Amino acid sequence: MEQFATVRWHDGKVRILDQTQLPNELILLEISDHSGIVNAIKKLSVRGAPAIGIAAAFGVVLSVWNASDIDRTGFLVKANKAIDDLKATRPTAKNLFWALNKMRIALSGNLNKPLKEIKLELLKAAQGILEDDIDRCRKIGKFGAELMPMRANVLTHCNAGALATGGYGTALGVLRAAREMGKKVQVYADETRPLLQGARLTTFELLEDGFDVTLICDNMAATVMKQGLVNAVIVGADRITRNGDVANKIGTYGLAVLARQHNIPFYVAAPLSTFDFDLANGDEIPIEERDPEEVRKFGSSLVAPEDVKVYNPAFDVTPNELVETIITEEGVFKKPFEQSLAELKKNLDSNLK
Amino acid sequence: MEQFATVRWHDGKVRILDQTQLPNELILLEISDHSGIVNAIKKLSVRGAPAIGIAAAFGVVLSVWNASDIDRTGFLVKANKAIDDLKATRPTAKNLFWALNKMRIALSGNLNKPLKEIKLELLKAAQGILEDDIDRCRKIGKFGAELMPMRANVLTHCNAGALATGGYGTALGVLRAAREMGKKVQVYADETRPLLQGARLTTFELLEDGFDVTLICDNMAATVMKQGLVNAVIVGADRITRNGDVANKIGTYGLAVLARQHNIPFYVAAPLSTFDFDLANGDEIPIEERDPEEVRKFGSSLVAPEDVKVYNPAFDVTPNELVETIITEEGVFKKPFEQSLAELKKNLDSNLK
Numbered sequence: 001m002e003q004f005a006t007v008r009w010h011d012g013k014v015r016i017l018d019q020t021q022l023p024n025e026l027i028l029l030e031i032s033d034h035s036g037i038v039n040a041i042k043k044l045s046v047r048g049a050p051a052i053g054i055a056a057a058f059g060v061v062l063s064v065w066n067a068s069d070i071d072r073t074g075f076l077v078k079a080n081k082a083i084d085d086l087k088a089t090r091p092t093a094k095n096l097f098w099a100l101n102k103m104r105i106a107l108s109g110n111l112n113k114p115l116k117e118i119k120l121e122l123l124k125a126a127q128g129i130l131e132d133d134i135d136r137c138r139k140i141g142k143f144g145a146e147l148m149p150m151r152a153n154v155l156t157h158c159n160a161g162a163l164a165t166g167g168y169g170t171a172l173g174v175l176r177a178a179r180e181m182g183k184k185v186q187v188y189a190d191e192t193r194p195l196l197q198g199a200r201l202t203t204f205e206l207l208e209d210g211f212d213v214t215l216i217c218d219n220m221a222a223t224v225m226k227q228g229l230v231n232a233v234i235v236g237a238d239r240i241t242r243n244g245d246v247a248n249k250i251g252t253y254g255l256a257v258l259a260r261q262h263n264i265p266f267y268v269a270a271p272l273s274t275f276d277f278d279l280a281n282g283d284e285i286p287i288e289e290r291d292p293e294e295v296r297k298f299g300s301s302l303v304a305p306e307d308v309k310v311y312n313p314a315f316d317v318t319p320n321e322l323v324e325t326i327i328t329e330e331g332v333f334k335k336p337f338e339q340s341l342a343e344l345k346k347n348l349d350s351n352l353k
Numbered sequence: 354m355e356q357f358a359t360v361r362w363h364d365g366k367v368r369i370l371d372q373t374q375l376p377n378e379l380i381l382l383e384i385s386d387h388s389g390i391v392n393a394i395k396k397l398s399v400r401g402a403p404a405i406g407i408a409a410a411f412g413v414v415l416s417v418w419n420a421s422d423i424d425r426t427g428f429l430v431k432a433n434k435a436i437d438d439l440k441a442t443r444p445t446a447k448n449l450f451w452a453l454n455k456m457r458i459a460l461s462g463n464l465n466k467p468l469k470e471i472k473l474e475l476l477k478a479a480q481g482i483l484e485d486d487i488d489r490c491r492k493i494g495k496f497g498a499e500l501m502p503m504r505a506n507v508l509t510h511c512n513a514g515a516l517a518t519g520g521y522g523t524a525l526g527v528l529r530a531a532r533e534m535g536k537k538v539q540v541y542a543d544e545t546r547p548l549l550q551g552a553r554l555t556t557f558e559l560l561e562d563g564f565d566v567t568l569i570c571d572n573m574a575a576t577v578m579k580q581g582l583v584n585a586v587i588v589g590a591d592r593i594t595r596n597g598d599v600a601n602k603i604g605t606y607g608l609a610v611l612a613r614q615h616n617i618p619f620y621v622a623a624p625l626s627t628f629d630f631d632l633a634n635g636d637e638i639p640i641e642e643r644d645p646e647e648v649r650k651f652g653s654s655l656v657a658p659e660d661v662k663v664y665n666p667a668f669d670v671t672p673n674e675l676v677e678t679i680i681t682e683e684g685v686f687k688k689p690f691e692q693s694l695a696e697l698k699k700n701l702d703s704n705l706k
Contacts, residue, residue: 313573
């Protein structure tokens with residue numbers, strides 16, 4: 001999927017594949033300042049929790065990259081302002097804050113170096129986040145692929161693919177790895193209203209990669225399950241709390257309820273950067289509400305009365321009891337999540353020491 | 354709602370409010386032959402189980418209305434062909450077959466009269482179906498309104514309103530009657546992909562009628578329920594079998610599962626013309642699959658790869674155990690439906706004798 005590289009550093013600029021224009025047009029945005037990244041994240045030119053983190057990291061680099069005639073204080077002010085601006089773009093995905101924290105550490109750890117070197121250290125950190133993400137996705141894929149049936153008929157929601165990450169994908173990475181293992185994979189993709197990431201991005205990405213994929217409207221998932229057409233549901237995540245509650249694209253919670261009702265395992269695939277061990281449960285996750293126009297309009301055309309009230313939460317929270325397995329680059333985690341994720345946290349903390 | 358009269362006879366023609374153009378444009382189609390009605394039903398200019406039945410009945414009238422220079426055989430051939438053509442428009446809603454059967458009875462019961470009189474008898478029969486439908490809706494409304502909480506926060510799917518019937522509506526009729534009873538009614542309307550009857554028609558109809566209505570995407574219903582924002586779900590029906598299984602717009606089944614999970618009562622409001630006592634259960638209901646383009650496109654713009662496979666069932670079946678109450682013009686029916694609906698059937702049969 002290198003041809004669809006979501007976010008890349010190129011010659012002092014950041015190239016972002018504009019996902020608002022897919023699948024009709026392949027447009028590469030070339031962004032040269034951090035406010036361009038802020039805008040790209042806000043308007044979802046780049047989206048998907050891991051990809052947002054990567055883009056934000058490069059945004060921090062851009063904020064100082066061309067700063068030449070400033071002193072150390074001015075440099076730091078610029079970088080810190082960029083971090084603050086980028087933090088304020090979207091509230092739900094943990095990976096954004098995780099990546100910006102990595103960048104803050106890279107900044108503070110190199111403060112005494114010449115400004116030119118700090119820039120290079122920041123770039124190295126951002127590149128590291130990107131390359132690391134692809135590597136994590138491949139590991140997630142391997143662990144998840146083991147869980148897939150030999151004939152995996154999988155329902156997925158939104159896009160947790162190469163387009164949502166540095167490459168390869170989380171949920172879709174599992175499907176790629178399952179296929180690489182010789183399993184037969186067939187995919188049902190929910191269109192994922194209001195912004196149709198499933199219809200526009202997941203089907204596009206999977207078709208390009210030669211998968212057998214069928215598009216359905218979100219409200220058809222229950223019927224697809226009832227008719228026995230799927231034997232697994234797999235999604236990505238925007239934030240996972242320490243009890244295993246999962247924030248993900250709106251519609252995920254309903255799918256999890258339906259999967260349970262039909263005895264279909266519900267899998268969540270996400271890198272550790274998605275985990276928020278500070279939060280006890282999903283009630284504490286801030287849920288972004290987006291512009292009502294996303295629901296009232298489709299593209300530029302109005303599909304509802306222009307004055308009708310709209311409720312447009314961008315994410316929902318799936319309670320841990322509906323989740324079969326959480327698949328990470330460090331292995332898979334099962335119920336009780338309070339226990340298995342506490343174990344994970346302990347291992348991570350001891351590795352940091 | 355007279356201003357939005359769905360289907361009306363006017364001066365030898367049938368006027369249909371073109372629902373494919375709502376809410377942006379109020380266009381009255383004026384149709385003068387039965388093939389115009391066939392097309393209007395197929396492309397959903399008129400939709401909603403009861404409204405389809407009414408339109409089809411008038412279609413039979415149109416097929417012979419202007420036939421002047423033909424003999425009795427030619428007249429019958431025309432009328433019977435119209436009935437056959439109209440029957441073949443859409444497979445799921447029972448009301449279509451019910452209404453056409455009424456028209457066939459009107460035809461055969463008046464065979465010996467002069468052709469001019471048969472025409473008038475057919476018109477009388479079609480007008481009767483229309484007026485009767487509005488009357489039935491009002492009765493459904495009254496029975497259903499009793500079941501609504503004093504503060505009814507109701508989720509509905511698709512459009513089971515004035516626009517789906519002769520007027521007043523089934524599910525939305527219940528909400529109108531509840532408000533007339535002094536209950537406070539607040540509505541969440543699912544947009545209902547792919548054709549957005551909820552976004553385009555239900556919100557339009559309810560706003561015009563002064564209701565407090567909030568539009569959501571289909572995949573937000575689970576969250577709305579989880580957040581305690583609704584205390585009832587009410588939908589219409591396209592066909593109800595003798596065990597109480599309910600075919601209705603795709604997405605209804607999923608809502609019923611979600612309502613059960615959140616302990617929210619799930620009501621179905623439909624006239625007796627929706628019941629199919631010949632069918633033992635929902636597995637026997639023919640489910641219409643529609644053009645994949647409805648899903649790949651949004652209006653005229655492509656939103657998915659043009660070659661992606663699509664599954665587009667227009668209806669689903671909600672099993673009786675998920676239904677709290679079926680509301681009809683003859684009263685409300687509860688579990689076990691096998692028993693309560695058998696009782697209903699017995700009463701209907703004995704009334705016919």
